[in-house]
Amino acid sequence: MSEMQQQPFLTPVQRFLKELRSNHWWNSIVPGFNDAQWVNHFRLQHSDFRELVLKLWIDMKPEDYVVRKPISTDKRVAIGIFKLASAAEYRTVGQLFGVSDASVHNCLKWLCDALCKHISKFIKMPGLEEAVSIANQIKTESHFPQV
Template sequence: MREREANQRASETENEREHRLAATREREANWRASETDNEREHRLAVMRERLTNVPVRQRMKGSIDWQLQERDTASNVWWNNVVLRTFNQQDWLDNFRMSKETFLYICSKLSPALARTDTLMRKCLSVERRVAVTIWSLATPIEYRTIAHLFGIARSTVCEIVHETCRCIVDVLLKEYIKFPTNNRLSTVVEEFKTKWGVPQCFGAIDGCHIPISAPNLMHTDYYNRKRWYSMLIQGVVDANYRFLDVCVGWPGSVHDARVFAQSTLYDNIEHHHILPNNTITVSGVRIPLYLIGDSAYPLKLWLMKPFAHNTDLTSDQRNYNYRICRARITVEIAFGRLKGR
């Protein structure tokens, strides 16, 4: 019967073939239009089961299912066979700037927001690979094209994953790990500054840092900083152990540090007594409140100390004060240096 049908199709003209295919498509459209939702779900389930049970080598080369299987296999080669099987702890630190344990911990925290489901057309990328693509992009100065080759995905997919994962990191991890200390935690920070750096009542060191960027198309002169390159400013406050307590990101590079500080949420909260308790100590008959330390770019306030200007004659006490303030303020510079090093 199959041989007779094959002979009939071989001998039919072009018009007969078109007529037969049109009739077949019409019958199939009428049949699918009349089927119920349960019948449709059953038909799709049978199709999925058949595709799953057929070995890859028996599938027609060039078919959609064959292409999807080949694409999935190619995208997993480097990740599964090189990273997961051969990378030791030093390889993880060199390439991802963190240990494997830290990487898996980040994946577990971001999993609820980044997890995706498989579809009939393709398998989704796992949370681990999404995070790996993002960290690899942030940790290495290479373009999306190279990352796409490594992970076996498209360049547009790399771009989408990096932006999506960064947004998840900000939404999920920022509020948990970068937050202003309160109550017992604030007392611990103050005590650590006194013990390690010799400055009492200090609860943080503040400074700004320029992050290099490509010149934007709009208002690019606003991002041209005093060092003669384009940048975006990040303001940070760190504790005595170089851990960030507060960040303010997004101002153009030409803006002065003092203006960024005056417009930040941190300034508003401290100025209006929203976050700092009224804890004071007496030193040489003077009541000392809690305070930040910054460089000469910042304004002098009751809760912000900065060094005396070096272009004047200083007494020995003033020079000693400058030494202690600058020595403690180096914590924020070290923190930014570590951040850039990663």
């Protein structure tokens, strides 16, 4: 049987969309990570990752009108966090998670947009009393005033 008979004819767009990628690292290895490995790879504990996914779920969830199976919300957040936490190239992150370079870029953008939208949930400015207390503590410990 020739190669043409084994595979149906694919247009260039279909060939591009059909590129095989491996999800092995994300689907098989990451689920076995302990907290130290989570911190080493993602710079946060697994419990913090889960909390982040829950808080950003509505902004990061896949759309209903996609052509192919969408990337899960957990995976989208993990891709964005991993890209921010490492110096890895888009291509390397994509290979780890089994997605394209463009998907890594999109996940990073969606994560950053969602974090900026909900920044008040993650970053809080101290009140006057707390700021003075922090400054005094720094001055006492490091002998560096007015920080």
